[in-house]
Amino acid sequence: MVMLMETPASTFYLNLNAENNNTYIASNGIAETATQVADGVLRLADGRGEIHLERQSLPGGATLQRTTLVNTGDTALLADTLSAAFLTGIGSDGERRWDDDRFRVHFAYSSWQGEGQWRHMSPEDAGLYKTYNHHSQTSVRLRSVGTWSTAKYYPLLLLEDTELHRTHFFEVLVGGTGWQIELCARGHREDSTLCVFLGAACEGNDGWTLTLAPGERYTTCPALYGCVEGGFEEAVAALTGAKRALALRRLPGGVPPLCFNDYMNCLWALPTREKLIPLMDAAARVGAEYFVIDAGWFRTSGNWSADMGDWEPWDELFGEGGVQGILDEIVARGMKPGVWLEIESVGISSAFAKAHPEALLYRHGHVIGKDRCFMDFRNPAVRAHIRGVFDRLYRMGVRYVKNDYNQSVGVGIDTPGAPDRNGALALGDHAAAVLSLVDEICTAYPDFIIESCCSGAMRSDFGAVRHFYLQSSSDQEDYLRTPSVITGLSACLPPERVGVWACPYPVAIDYRDSFRSSAEFTAGFADGRVTVHNMVSGLMGLMYLSGHIDCADGFNLSLMRQAADIYKRNRTITARAVPVFPAGTLRLSGRETFPYGLLDRESGKLLLAVWSTALPDGTPLQTQIDLSRYAGAWRIADVYPALPGYTASVSGATLTVTLPERGSAAYIELGIL
Structure with missing residues (x-):
C-alpha cells in the first residue's frame, strides 16, 4: 500500500521590479x-501586494497549487x-546531508520520436553540487520554451530520498507553453537544504514579465506535488491517481x-477510396471501434503547408459520394468515423x-511562420471558424478528431491593440484560449473524441492533456523502439x-508512394x-491499430x-x-x-508485457522476472500468443518467460495468489 508522507514547506518565490538578478x-x-x-x-513586507496560495487535495495525498499575486x-x-x-526544507530531516549520496533525481527527456526517456542519477551528476561556504549557485534545471511544452523534457521531477525511503514529486501543469522546474540548495555550509521552484512565469526562461496595476491580480498555472513512501514506482502510482482525478474528459464507457488510424506505417497521408475500403474491411474484422482517416482528406492545391486551415473535404479523391461517402462506408x-485536423x-x-x-499570430509585427502560420485563438473569428469546422464534421457523422500540432x-x-503586453504572457493567453475552445466543443458534443497529437507528444504536459481524451505517444515508426517510448510516457500520463x-x-x-501489395510482402510476416x-505494445495503452493489415493472411x-x-x-x-x-x-x-506491467490492486491482476527489443536473429531466449515487490506468489491466467516458442511459468514470485527469438514479445496475465 502506498503511504503518502508529509510534503516540504510550501511557500512562494517572487521577484519584483528587477530587484534580484540572480x-x-x-x-x-x-x-x-x-x-x-x-x-x-501572505502580505508582502512593504505593503505592495499579497500572495494567495490556493491548494487542492487530490486522491492519494497529492496537492494541486496555484499562486495569485495581488x-x-x-x-x-x-x-x-x-x-x-x-517547496523548501527538503533534506532537513534524516541523518545524512543532501549531498552525502542521499538523493536520486529522476526526470524524463522528450524529443520527436523519442518521448518518455527517463534518467536516474545523483543531484551532482544532474548539475547540483555543493561548492564551499556560500550559497551554491548550481542547480538541476528542467525547462521548455514555446508551445511544444515537452520538446526537451517532461515537466516532472522526482526526488528520491534513499535514507528515508520516500520520494518527492514535482510537476508543472502548464497547458502548452514554457515552464521551468529548478532544484536548488538554500543555506550556508552544512546547514543547506534543498528547494524546488515550479512555474511558468520566469523572465530568465522565456522572457515572461507581468505589470499589475493597483487592484489587479494574476494567477499562475497549477503545480502538482507530494511525497510518497517508496521510490520511482510509488511516485508514479500517486501521480497516476492524481491525474485521473484531474482529467476533464471521460473516455467512452470509462475505458480506452x-x-x-490509416497513417503510421500505412497510407502516410495519401488516402483514396481504393486504398481505404480494404483497410476498413480488415479493421472491422479485427474489431476496431473507430476508423480514423488521417491527413490528406481535405482540399489542397498540392502544398499542404500553404493551403491548410479551411478544412474543406476533397471529394474528388474519394469517388462517388466524396468524403461523406467514405464516412458512410x-x-x-x-x-x-474520425479525421485528422x-x-x-x-x-x-x-x-x-x-x-x-x-x-494570425505575429511576433515583432511579423506573421509567425512562412507558408504554415498560426491562428490566434484570442480572436473571435478564429473561434467561430474552428467551431464551425467541428459542427460540420459532426453533422457528417465524424465522432473522432486527431488534432495535430506540428510546429511550435x-x-x-x-497582442493586437496592446503592443506593450509581454510576449510570453500573451502566448499563455493564446494557449488558454485554445484549450477553452476544446472544452467548449467537448461540452457541446460529449460523444466527440478529440485526441491531442503534437508531432507525437511534443505538447503532452498534463495541463494540456487533461482537456483531451487521450495523448498520442509518439511518431516513432520502429516497433522495436516503441516499448521504450510508451512505457516511459506512461510514467507521465495515465496509461489508458x-x-x-x-x-x-x-x-x-520511404515507400509510401511506391508501395503495392503483393504476395511477397504478405509472406514476409x-x-x-x-x-x-506490435499488438503487445497496443495492449499496454490505448491502441491505435495501423499498418497494411489489408495485406494480412488469415493467421x-x-x-x-x-x-x-x-x-x-x-x-x-x-x-x-x-x-x-x-x-x-x-x-x-x-x-x-x-x-513492463499494469498492476491493478483492486482485482489483484497484473498485465505484463515482455518485449525483446533486439534485432531478430533466430536465437531463442529466456528471461526471469522478479515480481516479489508486488506480491509473494502469483499464478498465470493467460499468455498471448498461444503459439509454439512463447511460454511462461511462475514459481512463487519468479516468472520465467521464453520467446522464440530476439525481436519477439509476449503478454502475460497474472493474478495474485
Whole structure:
C-alpha cells in the first residue's frame, strides 16, 4: 500500500521590479519577510501586494497549487518571476546531508520520436553540487520554451530520498507553453537544504514579465506535488491517481476504445477510396471501434503547408459520394468515423488567412511562420471558424478528431491593440484560449473524441492533456523502439490515455508512394512475430491499430483479433491500473528483454508485457522476472500468443518467460495468489 508522507514547506518565490538578478533560484528575501494574514494569504513586507496560495487535495495525498499575486499598493508592480509552487526544507530531516549520496533525481527527456526517456542519477551528476561556504549557485534545471511544452523534457521531477525511503514529486501543469522546474540548495555550509521552484512565469526562461496595476491580480498555472513512501514506482502510482482525478474528459464507457488510424506505417497521408475500403474491411474484422482517416482528406492545391486551415473535404479523391461517402462506408462496417485536423495551424494561401490577416499570430509585427502560420485563438473569428469546422464534421457523422500540432510558436507573440503586453504572457493567453475552445466543443458534443497529437507528444504536459481524451505517444515508426517510448510516457500520463501505435505489416514512409501489395510482402510476416510484437505494445495503452493489415493472411488476422479481444476484456483493468517497472525503465537505444506491467490492486491482476527489443536473429531466449515487490506468489491466467516458442511459468514470485527469438514479445496475465 502506498503511504503518502508529509510534503516540504510550501511557500512562494517572487521577484519584483528587477530587484534580484540572480542567475539561480534559492532565496530573494520577499517570501522570507512576508507576513501570513490568513490561511494561504501572505502580505508582502512593504505593503505592495499579497500572495494567495490556493491548494487542492487530490486522491492519494497529492496537492494541486496555484499562486495569485495581488497588487494591493497604489503603484504598478512589475513581476519577472512568480512560482506556481516553491517547496523548501527538503533534506532537513534524516541523518545524512543532501549531498552525502542521499538523493536520486529522476526526470524524463522528450524529443520527436523519442518521448518518455527517463534518467536516474545523483543531484551532482544532474548539475547540483555543493561548492564551499556560500550559497551554491548550481542547480538541476528542467525547462521548455514555446508551445511544444515537452520538446526537451517532461515537466516532472522526482526526488528520491534513499535514507528515508520516500520520494518527492514535482510537476508543472502548464497547458502548452514554457515552464521551468529548478532544484536548488538554500543555506550556508552544512546547514543547506534543498528547494524546488515550479512555474511558468520566469523572465530568465522565456522572457515572461507581468505589470499589475493597483487592484489587479494574476494567477499562475497549477503545480502538482507530494511525497510518497517508496521510490520511482510509488511516485508514479500517486501521480497516476492524481491525474485521473484531474482529467476533464471521460473516455467512452470509462475505458480506452480500439481505434484504427490509416497513417503510421500505412497510407502516410495519401488516402483514396481504393486504398481505404480494404483497410476498413480488415479493421472491422479485427474489431476496431473507430476508423480514423488521417491527413490528406481535405482540399489542397498540392502544398499542404500553404493551403491548410479551411478544412474543406476533397471529394474528388474519394469517388462517388466524396468524403461523406467514405464516412458512410465506415459506419456501414460498424465503426465510428474520425479525421485528422491541425486546428491551430493555417496556410498563408488559405481562404481564412486571406480574409482574416488580423487573426494570425505575429511576433515583432511579423506573421509567425512562412507558408504554415498560426491562428490566434484570442480572436473571435478564429473561434467561430474552428467551431464551425467541428459542427460540420459532426453533422457528417465524424465522432473522432486527431488534432495535430506540428510546429511550435516559439518564445512569444504580439497582442493586437496592446503592443506593450509581454510576449510570453500573451502566448499563455493564446494557449488558454485554445484549450477553452476544446472544452467548449467537448461540452457541446460529449460523444466527440478529440485526441491531442503534437508531432507525437511534443505538447503532452498534463495541463494540456487533461482537456483531451487521450495523448498520442509518439511518431516513432520502429516497433522495436516503441516499448521504450510508451512505457516511459506512461510514467507521465495515465496509461489508458496514452495512444499506442500497433502496426502489423508496416510500410516505411520511404515507400509510401511506391508501395503495392503483393504476395511477397504478405509472406514476409507469415510467422506472426511482427504482428504479435506490435499488438503487445497496443495492449499496454490505448491502441491505435495501423499498418497494411489489408495485406494480412488469415493467421495474422486471427492474431490481431485475439489481441483485440484481450484488449477489450482487460481495458477496465487498464483504466484502473498503475504502471510497474520490474526491471527499471528502458532507453530508446536499449536492445534487451524488457518487462513492463499494469498492476491493478483492486482485482489483484497484473498485465505484463515482455518485449525483446533486439534485432531478430533466430536465437531463442529466456528471461526471469522478479515480481516479489508486488506480491509473494502469483499464478498465470493467460499468455498471448498461444503459439509454439512463447511460454511462461511462475514459481512463487519468479516468472520465467521464453520467446522464440530476439525481436519477439509476449503478454502475460497474472493474478495474485
